[in-house]
Amino acid sequence: MYLKKLEINGFKSFAHKTELYFKPGMTAIVGPNGSGKSNILDAIYWVLGEQSAKMLRGSSMQDVIFAGNSKRKGSGRAEVSLILDNTDGYFPLDFSEVKLTRRVLRSGESEYFMNKTPCRLKDIHEILADKGIGKEAYTLIGQGKIEEVLNAKPEIRRKIIEEAA
Amino acid sequence: MYLKKLEINGFKSFAHKTELYFKPGMTAIVGPNGSGKSNILDAIYWVLGEQSAKMLRGSSMQDVIFAGNSKRKGSGRAEVSLILDNTDGYFPLDFSEVKLTRRVLRSGESEYFMNKTPCRLKDIHEILADKGIGKEAYTLIGQGKIEEVLNAKPEIRRKIIEEAA
Amino acid sequence: VKKRFFDTFLEVNAAFEDIFALLFKGGKAQLVLTEPEQLLETGIEIIAQPKGKKLQSISLLSGGEKAMTALAFLFALLHVKPSPFCILDEVEAALDEANVDRLGQYLESLSQSTQVIVITHRKETMEKAQVLYGVTMQEVGVSKLVSMKLTS
Amino acid sequence: VKKRFFDTFLEVNAAFEDIFALLFKGGKAQLVLTEPEQLLETGIEIIAQPKGKKLQSISLLSGGEKAMTALAFLFALLHVKPSPFCILDEVEAALDEANVDRLGQYLESLSQSTQVIVITHRKETMEKAQVLYGVTMQEVGVSKLVSMKLTS
Numbered sequence A, B: 001m002y003l004k005k006l007e008i009n010g011f012k013s014f015a016h017k018t019e020l021y022f023k024p025g026m027t028a029i030v031g032p033n034g035s036g037k038s039n040i041l042d043a044i045y046w047v048l049g050e051q052s053a054k055m056l057r058g059s060s061m062q063d064v065i066f067a068g069n070s071k072r073k074g075s076g077r078a079e080v081s082l083i084l085d086n087t088d089g090y091f092p093l094d095f096s097e098v099k100l101t102r103r104v105l106r107s108g109e110s111e112y113f114m115n116k117t118p119c120r121l122k123d124i125h126e127i128l129a130d131k132g133i134g135k136e137a138y139t140l141i142g143q144g145k146i147e148e149v150l151n152a153k154p155e156i157r158r159k160i161i162e163e164a165a
Numbered sequence C, D: 001v002k003k004r005f006f007d008t009f010l011e012v013n014a015a016f017e018d019i020f021a022l023l024f025k026g027g028k029a030q031l032v033l034t035e036p037e038q039l040l041e042t043g044i045e046i047i048a049q050p051k052g053k054k055l056q057s058i059s060l061l062s063g064g065e066k067a068m069t070a071l072a073f074l075f076a077l078l079h080v081k082p083s084p085f086c087i088l089d090e091v092e093a094a095l096d097e098a099n100v101d102r103l104g105q106y107l108e109s110l111s112q113s114t115q116v117i118v119i120t121h122r123k124e125t126m127e128k129a130q131v132l133y134g135v136t137m138q139e140v141g142v143s144k145l146v147s148m149k150l151t152s
């Protein structure tokens, strides 16, 4: 299993549909300050079910929708899809690919999809849960967050090891 | 007025007497990770009267005394002197130089000196107070602390402006 | 007291607007009083809008944009209430090359009036200094100073 | 449950000791249970001692030493409970060139078994990647992707 593709449209500074293809091995994302690099990681946190606006550096969940610039109006919605390769049967599903999608309109609630079929957040959590993927785990490290594990209380560190157990 | 010289002896990783001469203009301090650069700024916080061990990254005030290494015993005391040029009469004192000294022994209390004469911490605070020098002010920015003013509560920012008033 | 606070606030705000536009090559920034009627209790909000971007809360700014905004605020304070010296420890850790250059230029001009001491790993910042001190540990755990360069 | 936690703790601790010594070219590190008798409530302390230095609390470590120690802990977890991918956003901001190089080497070997995605400003890290994506804002406020290089 590996991350195959990420599609972002209307999420934060990504006004147009943007596609990133990933391969196994190492990929680097570079660019000037403020160009949108950390927004890519935010898109991944979000599609994996992140519920806290603060974790996405905003004050409300609408803050993830492209807000516009001096010439352009904001988007009406944000949509992110993450395509995971499943040829090795990592997820107990009959598909060679698992496409997770999250969509939100300015007016309301988030909708979730798995391989284009509507599903609930709970379903996404269930397939990811015991695999160590997703926001609690130690596999997504946001900007400036690396030292948090050193400054955390000893009980929090224990929770991290419990999760790995 | 400007910082003329800093003498460090037995403070943190500075086991031997070390002297830094400063000139007006810009000085850069460089060196590998863990070599002792931030310890120099800690020495300046300390000699200006810093009372919190946490601000100096330690858990007790004895943590500022050189602890030794695999071959060498720790020091019995730490001493830092800061020499400020006063030829322009910036401080209402009759000296062309103001030398602030702080010394601490493993056994106990800090001692303070002004131009080699013992004084109290209160005396040092008095001459520095309305000049905007010292630890509350915005003129000493520790490692990783630059963004604190953005993350601070609005009332804290007001205190900073009050201080400048 | 109230009057002095308010006057200083206006001065710092004016300096903040100018220095932000200088560091960001454009854009608008402002300090806003949360309770203008209660001058003795009011807080201060920071508004920052890089050029051409929509006005949003400062929490949505990027790591580098936040550092440059905080530096603009600091420099505005130094502009209104100058201090004889200022010491900065790796404030450019989150900055890209273009912003490190702009910061270096600002520090160079600031050092005409205020003594500036910077702790840094970035070459662009080192190049602006007249005096360079190297700190090493020839003996493990023991810091030693090496004076590197003195430009004319 | 208790047994599984304790076994995992021992494995993570063993990996942490090895990876710390690798990243620091020596030195000792260890995870210690604060209450070993109460396996269900105990916390975990991190002990780190760079080579030749005296053992002190991790709060006295330098910015770069703290980042490398935290990375060693993270890699130890990944070693014991591998994940198909991991994403790191500018984790090397506080590191000097020697440490960025060592981190790059470790990430290169990690990427043989775990897909690694890094957001970075440092050249040494970029050089280790097979795929490089550039993010720019040709139109202000709108991010656009540019694919830079694909090594064989």
Ligand SMILES: Nc1ncnc2c1ncn2[C@@H]1O[C@H](COP(=O)(O)OP(=O)(O)OP(=O)(O)O)[C@@H](O)[C@H]1O
Binding pocket: A011, A012, A013, A031, A032, A033, A034, A035, A036, A037, A038, A039, A040, A063, A064, A065, A066, A067, A068, A143, C050, C053, C056, C060, C061, C062, C063, C064, C065, C094, D141
């Ligand atoms: N909903 C939104 N609509 C439009 N722009 C947004 C939205 N949310 C955030 N942004 C913009 O995205 C930019 C930040 O992007 P990001 O944090 O990804 O930068 P970065 O490339 O990581 O930069 P750095 O190298 O400084 O960390 C900010 O300028 C912010 O204004």
Ligand SMILES: Nc1ncnc2c1ncn2[C@@H]1O[C@H](COP(=O)(O)OP(=O)(O)OP(=O)(O)O)[C@@H](O)[C@H]1O
Binding pocket: B011, B012, B013, B031, B032, B033, B034, B035, B036, B037, B038, B039, B040, B063, B064, B065, B066, B067, B068, B143, C141, D050, D053, D056, D060, D061, D062, D063, D064, D065, D094
């Ligand atoms: N009392 C002490 N005795 C001996 N060594 C000490 C003492 N206090 C701190 N140290 C050591 O000083 C080192 C940290 O130095 P410092 O924080 O100044 O590094 P630095 O040069 O700023 O590095 P970086 O570039 O990573 O920020 C640590 O390795 C720590 O163990």
Ligand SMILES: [Mg+2]
Binding pocket: A037, A038, A039, A143, C062, C063, C064
């Ligand atoms: Mg970023």
Ligand SMILES: [Mg+2]
Binding pocket: B037, B038, B039, B143, D062, D063, D064
């Ligand atoms: Mg430091």
